């Protein structure tokens with residue numbers, strides 16, 4: 001049976017996002033309540049008057065779940081549950097639930113399980129026997145009753161083992177990464193911005209897209225050929241979100257490693273979202289360190305099909321270097337290709353090569369990776385006129401005609 005939830009948060013905007021999160025996790029939101037941002041009560045987070053108000057409202061409308069937008073300490077969560085007598089969870093738990101549901105690869109499954117265990121561990125303390133209440137957020141069932149100490153030790157052991165597994169996976173991924181020869185363009189952005197939709201349109205893939213949060217958890221990569229003749233790898237990654245549970249930050253970092261290695265970052269923004277500015281800030285904060293690196297960041301405003309013309313014109317004035325597209329409706333997608341092409345072209349150089357036959361292996365590599373204008377098999381060597389990535393050209397410098 002679908003759970004009926006009362007959402008508790010600071011303001012309308014935050015509650016709207018929480019509602020989408022809760023619905024993505026499979027529960028129904030039947031009431032939203034706000035509280036005043038006063039001093040935080042160490043025992044209940046909110047004031048006792050508010051606790052009573054929530055209890056009464058929940059009883060009246062028959063809710064069986066309370067979701068707080070802020071993170072609750074284990075003690076606060078327990079006290080609230082005892083007082084309201086309904087299951088109380090926080091935003092972090094909801095996000096963990098969604099991640100658990102959407103993880104597919106071995107790596108992301110391990111990362112999510114690790115995060116869940118780390119979230120659960122402090123909540124075991126002094127809790128007694130009722131383990132089933134602890135294990136689950138929305139729609140999940142706990143492991144049943146078992147002894148606290150045994151559980152704690154088992155969880156600690158498991159955490160250790162999962163961390164070891166992750167180290168292994170990470171090492172093998174680094175090998176894969178060092179084998180990559182094409183430049184990398186990473187699609188990043190707040191969750192639900194339309195990253196997977198754009199990826200599908202540009203690279204003809206069929207990634208899962210949905211009006212849900214965190215539809216994508218595993219990054220996918222596709223090769224795309226640019227007009228200039230160079231291939232580029234596009235990667236679609238997990239979305240960003242405000243107030244990510246700290247247990248998930250580590251796993252998020254791993255995904256971001258992909259981004260750190262990118263040559264170009266396409267920052268996709270849902271221009272139709274009323275919280276657009278705030279969401280952009282969340283992403284900007286995360287990628288701040290990358291800006292100093294040798295990487296170009298392009299802002300791409302998506303979902304312009306939902307914008308009023310005046311709003312779109314304003315955005316164009318504020319962000320003169322940005323792109324404005326609709327991934328879903330296929331509007332202006334060419335501007336993305338052109339931009340990638342332009343940036344990559346800057347990294348390319350035209351050369352004339354006289355390759356000795358002993359170096360003939362290069363011919364195929366060059367064909368795969370660059371644009372060849374002329375190719376002649378001569379008596380002593382192979383003549384090639386081609387547009388090459390500067391890095392490749394440097395390697396072939398001694399065969400190049402000046």
Ligand SMILES: Nc1nc2c(ncn2[C@@H]2O[C@H](COP(=O)(O)OP(=O)(O)OP(=O)(O)O)[C@@H](O)[C@H]2O)c(=O)[nH]1
Pocket residue numbers: 189190191192193194195196197198208209210211212213214215216217237238239240302303304305306325326327328329
């Ligand atoms: N109207 C409109 N909707 C769009 C556009 N692009 C994407 N969407 C919709 O926005 C929703 C989210 O799209 P996704 O591509 O799944 O977004 P995402 O950024 O990959 O999201 P996560 O993987 O959850 O982080 C889907 O319902 C899409 O159909 C657009 O240009 N216009």
Ligand SMILES: [Mg+2]
Pocket residue numbers: 195196197208209215216
């Ligand atoms: Mg996606």
